[in-house]
Amino acid sequence: MVQKLEQVETQTKKEEYLLEVKGLKKYFDVTEGLFKKERQYLRAVDNIDFFVRQGETLGIVGESGCGKSTTGNLIMQLLDKTEGEIIFEGVDLSKLKGEALRKKRAEIQMIFQDPFSSLNPRMRVFDIIAEPLKTHGVAKGKELENQVYELMDVVGLDRSYARRYPHEFSGGQRQRIGIARAIALKPKLIICDEPVSALDVSIQSQILNLMSKLQKEFQLTYIFIAHGLPAVKHISDRVAVMYLGKIVEITTKEKLFDQPLHPYTEGLLAAVPIPDPTLRDQKHRIIIEGDMPSPANPPSGCRFHTRCPYAQDKCRSEEPSLIEEKPDHFVACHFPLEKGHGVLIEK
Numbered sequence: 141m142v143q144k145l146e147q148v149e150t151q152t153k154k155e156e157y158l159l160e161v162k163g164l165k166k167y168f169d170v171t172e173g174l175f176k177k178e179r180q181y182l183r184a185v186d187n188i189d190f191f192v193r194q195g196e197t198l199g200i201v202g203e204s205g206c207g208k209s210t211t212g213n214l215i216m217q218l219l220d221k222t223e224g225e226i227i228f229e230g231v232d233l234s235k236l237k238g239e240a241l242r243k244k245r246a247e248i249q250m251i252f253q254d255p256f257s258s259l260n261p262r263m264r265v266f267d268i269i270a271e272p273l274k275t276h277g278v279a280k281g282k283e284l285e286n287q288v289y290e291l292m293d294v295v296g297l298d299r300s301y302a303r304r305y306p307h308e309f310s311g312g313q314r315q316r317i318g319i320a321r322a323i324a325l326k327p328k329l330i331i332c333d334e335p336v337s338a339l340d341v342s343i344q345s346q347i348l349n350l351m352s353k354l355q356k357e358f359q360l361t362y363i364f365i366a367h368g369l370p371a372v373k374h375i376s377d378r379v380a381v382m383y384l385g386k387i388v389e390i391t392t393k394e395k396l397f398d399q400p401l402h403p404y405t406e407g408l409l410a411a412v413p414i415p416d417p418t419l420r421d422q423k424h425r426i427i428i429e430g431d432m433p434s435p436a437n438p439p440s441g442c443r444f445h446t447r448c449p450y451a452q453d454k455c456r457s458e459e460p461s462l463i464e465e466k467p468d469h470f471v472a473c474h475f476p477l478e479k480g481h482g483v484l485i486e487k
């Protein structure tokens with residue numbers, strides 16, 4: 141029997157998750173005209189549930205505008221949620237105030253896509269990395285200097301660069317500065333919002349290797365946001381696929397790549413090149429056509445029905461819940477691939 145994600149968690153809760161997101165919503169008010177009575181909302185994130193285990197990397201993928209960054213910004217408390225809970229180490233962050241909130245927030249850090257715009261151009265590298273340490277009163281004087289230099293060592297930046305400004309660095313080096321700053325306060329969770337997508341391919345793997353090394357060294361937990369599945373393939377333990385403000389599938393990387401249950405995931409996988417020609421011929425590949433509809437006016441029922449090659453009447457009227465179709469494999473689809481049209485996975 142299939143169960144809703146929430147039910148499964150409460151019934152079989154054996155482990156404490158580092159982060160639990162429950163019923164999270166972010167509706168942006170996009171009403172035009174000050175005196176309009178009827179408010180119009182853009183449902184950027186619309187009732188999502190997921191958890192992240194200590195030490196793992198959860199990839200979040202989906203097309204532009206599906207709500208990935210909004211999800212990250214909500215967890216980081218950079219945005220106010222409309223509804224839902226963000227539970228970090230067992231504590232609902234919205235219930236914390238003042239010093240308690242400031243301390244907890246320091247345990248969650250972010251690495252951004254464009255390190256250039258996230259680094260203050262008028263500050264020297266030393267001060268950029270030192271800033272969080274100073275703000276949180278972690279170190280001063282010689283001790284502060286030592287910690288900044290150690291952080292520079294850890295991320296592979298030469299100490300002689302400490303007096304330089306961000307514009308004097310390449311993209312990859314700037315991302316190293318961003319990473320040094322993100323790990324300065326020894327956070328538990330780092331939200332990485334497309335951290336390598338603006339970098340050259342050769343530099344991307346260097347930064348990903350650095351992130352993996354740091355994860356082991358400092359027992360970090362990552363949420364790794366990317367547009368496509370190839371970008372999360374190596375770094376993720378589990379992957380959540382988002383579509384139009386919803387999570388449509390979430391499972392281990394292996395299950396997602398080998399046996400996707402959601403037609404949208406199948407479509408995203410079709411965009412992943414298969415180097416082996418024999419395998420390439422065996423795999424059925426569906427192509428998702430058209431653009432994602434507007435989150436200000438999402439389709440009825442299953443939001444993917446306007447682009448899904450398997451859509452049926454039920455899909456247009458009833459919204460599918462995210463349910464555990466197989467152990468540790470959650471999907472929001474009335475006709476998940478193996479059940480309704482498993483033949484489509486293999487020729």
Ligand SMILES: Nc1ncnc2c1ncn2[C@@H]1O[C@H](COP(=O)(O)OP(=O)(O)OP(=O)(O)O)[C@@H](O)[C@H]1O
Nearest residue numbers: 168182184203204205206207208209210211367435
């Ligand atoms: N401050 C805002 N006000 C109104 N709408 C917003 C705001 N921020 C984001 N949105 C909208 O919310 C939706 C989700 O945006 P979000 O940035 O989370 O998407 P994304 O998945 O990160 O996309 P991308 O891959 O392009 O970064 C989009 O339709 C976006 O236009």
Ligand code: SF4
Nearest residue numbers: 442445448455473474
């Ligand atoms: S619920 Fe229907 S429209 Fe939605 S993904 Fe599943 S088959 Fe496609």
Ligand SMILES: [Mg+2]
Nearest residue numbers: 208209210333
């Ligand atoms: Mg984004």
